[in-house]
Amino acid sequence: MHTMSIQRKKIHPHKYSLWIAMGSITMMFIGFTSAYVVKRSQANWLAFELPHIFWLSTAVILLSSLTIHLALKQFRERNMQRYKQLITLTAVLGVAFAACQWIGFSQLKNSGLPLSGPVSASFIYVIVGVHMLHVLGGVVALLIMFARAYRTRIRTYSPVPIEVAATYWHFVDVLWIYLLIFLSIAR
Amino acid sequence: MSNEATLHSQQEVMHGAHDHHDHEHHHEDNFISKYVFSLDHKMIAKQFLITGIIWAIIGAFFSVVFRLQLGFPDATFPWLESILGHWAKGGRITPEAYYALVTMHGTILVFFVLTAGLSGTFSNLLIPLQVGARDMASPFMNCLSYWFFFLASLVMMASLFVQTGPASGGWTMYPPLSALGDASIGSKIGVDLWLISMALFVVSQLLGGLNYISTLLNMRTKGMSMTKMPLTIWSFFFTAVLGVLSFPVLLSGFILLLMDRHAGTSFYLSDIFIAGKALANEGGSAILYQHLFWFLGHPEVYIIILPAMGMVSEVLAVSSRKPIFGYLAMIGSLFAICILAFLVWAHHMFVTGLNPFLGAFFVLLTLLIAVPSAIKVFNWLTTIWKGNIRFTPASLFSIGFVSTFISGGLTGIWLGNSSIDIHLHDTYFVIAHFHIVMGVSAFFGMFAGIYHWFPKMYGRFMNNTIGYIHFWVTLVGAYLIFWPMHYEGMAGMPRRYFDYSSWTSFNQFGGLNQFISIVVILVFATQLLFVFNFFYSIFKGRKLTEQNPWKATSLEWTTPINPGHGNWPGEIPEVHRWAYDYSKDGRDFIPQTEPIGPNESAH
């Protein structure tokens, strides 16, 4: 007649799972980029310049990494008002990033490189598009956290969700930098 | 013990289990939360298992149907028309139906049965029980993993009933056949449903895999160091790592394929003529898909076989009452297999015009896999050597596993030599190779697991007599079916053909093909016997009266006969020794929970 003891664990399971998931997502992009490399070495590869707006979007996503970092700091110091502002800002920047990428797509299209055009362009659409979906997934997570911050009935002071979100956010940021460097060098 | 455990606040698993005090007074679970959206890893394991069994019956039945065509190309079977309709006009299946059946057979068995059904069942059941955890790291994700699998199943099932039929380009779904709706009737919406289903399946595998890894690395009970874990857990670990790293690559391949189908891109397409008309697609490469596919496809075969290896290791040690031979070598060889699995994919592509210089590296790396495989075989044999073997159905299936793994592995060495493979590629030799080494072996591992852990799952035993019949018919049958296929393959008989009768050089195999098909029917009937035994025993099997029926050392047998959610009432036991102390110091077995005695040396 004893109560069950509490589970022993070394790291919070959600953080652990996140790290493995990031490895998994990385493998997906390694799949894309190595397909790109294989294809590039074959005949008929058309090289072109990336849309300039991608540099702007890079600035936006870097900035959003900073804001989510600050949000985490504010949360730890229990400045809930600043915290809410900062995650809202981060989410807005995330959407702005996606919008920039979208504008980049239409620039590509207008310069005669539609999705169904040369393979080198199709790859840009797919790789950048799938990355964008991952960023938007992060935005959704932030919105959920934002809603939670307004809950009055249940209050959570666990920093784990925001830590997980921040790590993921830095991850998609770094992933974008990698893709940008990759796509500009391996043209 | 609990204060050192509270690094973080408790998690969702504890809501159900924490606050009730006795198992007789189980708190009110309603039907939905207990059997449908259960968060208990043991229930999720059963869901995976039973879904897998249903798929296995369907997938195996498909093979019976297409074996009828191969064995009796001129006969008609009117009952076929009554179940397949216009796909079997006049009682003879159409070529389109044949390709659809073969494709679905492969897809179902490889992914839905031997991946989801096998590791989904046993990783879920055994990881928390054997490492001493209350449940998975995230029971919610675990539940999602099953339901994504279920959704994938629904979509795949739906594809069987659409007008133009399911995908029929082979389980590998190679473009251009799969990329162009106009290429064949089986390339239409069937392929879209196939791709959607497989994408859902990949999500399910990733959710499961993340959970398995974080549970077994992070939530082991006190004293359970990595090298005290049973080999089952090690094998589930490597399986999950393989899955988490290779399934996403498959997904990227599928995304590109979907784009080719619907967005007009040309990743895989170039210079194609359909019905005399040239397509606009230019600059793509179908071989690119093969690289992406086999980068998963090869690890996938190990995703299937590693859990079976782990369970066989465990069952062999328990049933021969001996410590597993070469525990560390077993882990090392699992690790080596896991690394090599990522480096050999191109051995499926020797005849694609692969640069022969590159091919040589893949030959070398492929043949290297024989080394860890041989280490494992050696260790299994030395484990049972001079053992005091109890021939339960589980141990027979484990021994059968070792046998088929040897026979199928040896033919792998033939295929791994590119010069021999050029002759054997795409013949029945390959069919024979992978059915013996993967199909039959993995099923044997799974059967061993089911017979062995059935008492843990349902608190009852399965019927032994039916088990013995099941084993012997399946073992003998499997060899009778697949062994002759080596000869057909060496004679050059290609795989994936509907009718060989106009091909005079293979007429000599007419009788052999009939024989194979008859054995297939017998073996299939025996599997139904097993299914009967399984379901009958859930309700009517002999009841378990002791906690530890097999006298095993590992932790799952320290739980109550019918463990509740949370597995152990009270404290989780602490572990003091490895899982293989059998016949030590004059004792039959020493449980992992027993402290090392003063005069005893730890392993």
Ligand code: HEM
């Ligand atoms: C000694 C180890 C092994 C070696 C050297 C080996 C080698 C090969 C080679 C070279 C092929 C390609 C044949 C061809 O298409 O021409 C092949 C096919 C295959 N092998 Fe193995 N193999 C080994 C073990 C295994 C194991 C353990 C499994 C599964 C558990 C497995 C499953 C398969 C499958 C499924 C295929 C055929 C896929 C298809 O084309 O549909 N092999 N093997």
Ligand SMILES: [Cu+2]
């Ligand atoms: Cu392979």
